[in-house]
Amino acid sequence: MSPWTHPPTTPEPDVGAGHSHVEHPSLGPAPRNLRVLMAALVGPLVLATLVGLVLLWPDGDLELTAPGVDVQRGTATVTELVPCQLVGGKEVEGCQAATIDVLSGPGEGDASVAVLPYGEKAPQVDVGDRIIVSYTAGAPVGEQYAFQDFDRGPPLLTLTILFAVGVLVLSRWRGIGALASLAYSLVLIVVFTLPAIMEGSSPLAVAVVTASAIMLVTLYLSHGFNVRSTVAMLGTLVSLVVIGVLGWVFTTVGHFTGLVDEGSQYISGVAGQVDLHGLLLAGLVIGALGVLDDVTVTQTWAVWELADVDPDASVRTLFGRAMRIGRSHAASTVNTLVLAYVGATLPLMLVFSALSLPFGIAISQEVVAQEVVRGLVGGLGILAAVPVTTGIAALIAARLVTDRAAGRETGRTTAGGGSHRA
Structure with a gap:
């Protein structure tokens, strides 16, 4: 081989929608038994989600207890x-x-x-x-x-177009899936989540079904229908369970009512059937879903890349290396999540500061305390997502590496023994 000649390389697969079944250019597709296992885990979740959508789907027969003055709205130019x-x-x-x-x-x-x-x-x-x-x-x-x-429709439309263009420029074909996922999530919330809660269905049950329906579609649509997406989904599911349980426990023990702002008070007046405590939990579950998606997908992809770089790495080695990435990611994500909730209550904290309320009393006010619970419970969900997702991904990635090595060995044996065949 000439010193100027490069060795042949394995072409990287197209990341378009038509090739989303490719697991990894080096690890190869998952074996049939692993795909069957993944289907056995995902199947009941899909069925439960569909049943939940059917049972909780709003029938459109909403009656307000205090409709008030008949006011219509429109747009105009001065x-x-x-x-x-x-x-x-x-x-x-x-x-x-x-x-x-x-x-x-x-x-x-x-x-x-x-x-x-x-x-x-x-x-x-x-x-x-x-x-x-x-x-x-x-x-x-x-x-x-x-x-x-x-x-503000025109400037918001311009900003939306800029956002979509930015996503497509950076993510290319995968950007189309990401934008479609975002549109699907918003439509589902508008046509199912909000009407179902307004009609008196359990907000927590509606939020769980919404989160499941969003997770099932957006993960596969954005990242391809493959084992990696399934691993990320399983990690997200476990973390959502942790968030739901912790949120229910601490909002119950803390005597949260959900009746803390003008919006909640208005809803309680015109739609008394809405469970405001459950509405608080619903917001907590749906709000944490996007952050969990980011963490679980990143951890899964990190494990896959580490397994590709070092095919001889054991499950324990892959887990340890990926956890070092996960710890840094979780620390920055938790900080971002908590600061976002702090920012939401900043004007109110200024009011408490002007009233010279002690910090302990100010933070115990429900309107602030609910943001504290959201931030801390969401953070605990992220902390749970990292080891759970990393552990599942390490087990499966190591299995794929082993199957790849076994396949190559079988291929060499078959090729070596070919001359003895009749």
Whole structure:
């Protein structure tokens, strides 16, 4: 061989959807008995998820206990700012209104007048702004439309497109699966999770079924239908069980009611059938799913790569090496998770600071304590996910390496004995 000639290399498999069955370019496909075992583990989970979806699927017959005023909403563009006429046609000092072109909702395509918020800290509305307006049919003329919020649809759409392009540029074909998984998760939550909870189904049961349905589809869609994805799914499942049990125990012992903010109070008033304590647990389970996905997938892929680099490594060696990766990953992920929950309560903590509440009392307030429970229970779920997933992955990767070596030895034996065949 010429010194300038490179030895042939095994081509890396296409990562497109059509080749997602490839386990690893070196480890090769999983043997049949291992695939059967994986199917035996996943099959009952799939069946239980489908049964849960059927039993808990909302029937659309939702009745609110206190529907209140019939208010509709739409979008509009501000064309001119004018003084507002309220209270029997008299001008109100400081009050402002705007002429608007209604873009969607009641009166679509018409020009009308909308009352704007006023006061020292009211949002500033300018000509050309796109706003969300509420429409009350029974209100006096000139007061039927009122400013509710700014319409942030266009910038959010632009940001979404940038996000999708970034995912596709970095992940290529796998990015399509990731985006499809994200869309599926959001649609499932909108059409199943939220209506089922609103109709009075157990929020924890709905969250478990939702998490299972999301996990089964998104892991395989994003990472391919292979043993690695199954290992990551099993690790995620065990961790979700840990999170659900710990969350139930500590929210029960801590006397959490779930009735801590305006949203919860509104729901309790208009939909008394919703279990707010269960809703807290549901948010905990679904919120932890995305982080667990990241941890379990990373650990599984790390074990596979380590097994490829060192085919002679034992299960214990693979586990030890991958755990060193997992410890660093878990430490950074737990920190990220806890800081995210701390950030969610930062404005409230400022209120407690202004009131000079002792730290122990401030953190015991339910609105803060529930974020503490979410962060710590989610962190414990991550800590459980690392060794569980790493252990399963090490066992299976070592088995694949052994089967590969046995296959090569069988091939050499068959090739050597071929001349003795008739």
